[in-house]
Amino acid sequence: MKQSDYLKVLKLAKRTLEESQNWGEDELYKAPVKNISLPVQPQATELKNNNKLSVEELKNKVLNCKDCALGKTRLNAVFGEGSSSAEIMFVGEGPGFDEDHQGRPFIGKAGQFLTNLIELMGYSRDSVYIANIVKCHPMKDPSNPELRGNDRPPTDLEVSECSKYLEAQIAAINPKVIITLGKPSARYFLKTDMAMGAIRGQFRDYNGIKLMPTYHPSYLIRNGCVFGKKDQGQEVTKLKKEVWTDLKKVMDYLKTGKI
Template sequence: MDEPLRAWRDTLEDLGVMGFVREPVEPAQAQPQAAVPSSAPPARPAPARVPAGPEVKRAPRPVPPAPSAYAPPADPIGCPPPEAVAAAPDLTALQQAIQGCLACPLGPSRLKFVFGEGDPHAKLMFVGEGPGRDEDLQGRPFVGKAGELLDKMIGAIGLKREETYIANVVKCRPPDNRTPTPDEACACLGYLHRQIELVRPAVIVTLGATPLRELVGISEGITRVRGQWKRVQVGGREIPVMPTFHPAYVLRQYTQDVRRAVWADLKAAKEWIDRPAEG
């Protein structure tokens, strides 16, 4: 048994999954070629035609009350201007510029701002959805059970957490761990773009559907898209993106198929960053 697979087996056993049977690992999907993978996102399926039928009268739907408008503050601490974000020369300066942000409704309810952490020049960058309860308490991304699993997933491909960079689409916890709204994600996305520009990763692994939708612009189900190389243009660079499941999903759906899929996705990302430099 080779070292990464042994580490993965240890991960499973640490999480209480006993009797793990080694099965042959399928070849990683969509092996990267010399150039940035160019698989275009599949076209959206055409809407199904519904045959005309007798007219059915429905009761009018109740109109939900309009959400209370959130007015972001006008000052540069509560709402850092894009020029200040773009001018941040490094991650420390960027964090200082945006850590007081109140530009969307998630800001006032956070306990801690969760900027992101890791090697400022990491080749491999993970992007998740947003902070949960543990992250909000600690001010760090991916702590708690999902974070522990992410650490083990990283270990299984022969890296340490601190050799990667980990960030989220939104820096403040959505209430009740709900998915950030498109407006909230949009308000925060400039910060993530600047983080990516400064880290300059060779590969981004998106964790779950939200970063794939908000960062890469792909709204298809993660189950269908995971394992297929995508790409994103940030700061004039085209960066390969490997979509995979969020560790919290892996914990909920602890099947061998899901674990094997994540293993294959991370292995493909690792192989991409380990490929010989082009001459």
């Protein structure tokens, strides 16, 4: 390679790295990006092999997994938790700071918000299943797992590497409904880059399982939604109503078998 070509490649790599570091979660809720590549589903052979495993066997695989770069910087792999015969499975994008430190999904502020929603639906955390698309903490600065605010969404490559475990979890648990939390999760299942406002609240089908996309609890918190306090503004009330409408649709479906 000529020296000038080498410099061009270096410049492009530097720009890509800077852009990925600026990719905040807020950006995900803006208008759809054109011509973006979407995460690919795992290979059929990988699925076949993993789908024979029990939830416990899968968990052991995940706890020892180093298949992508996230495995080298995580503090703890976060497999997921709940009932292995749950009728509802919640799926977020990936572990954050608190989850990485404790090895459990949705346990920070967003986790408390999700727990409140689950209980409002008449369930407990133990009776549903809670998981993420990727099992290890995606960090803006992977050298600093002790830094708060260091979270980022997983890349398409990380999703492609890790989703074999999620697919196997779904096969083992076989829930009646999957509730996707936030855009990266909806994007994985639905292969769309449409804004959350346009895709939430409508049942879809995912390999014979009903799927309901709704907002991520972090997004609701960032936009002022709190439990047990008067809403500050109509936008907050609107968001709360939307997420509750989505969850009520799931509750009605599980009660009646009808959409």
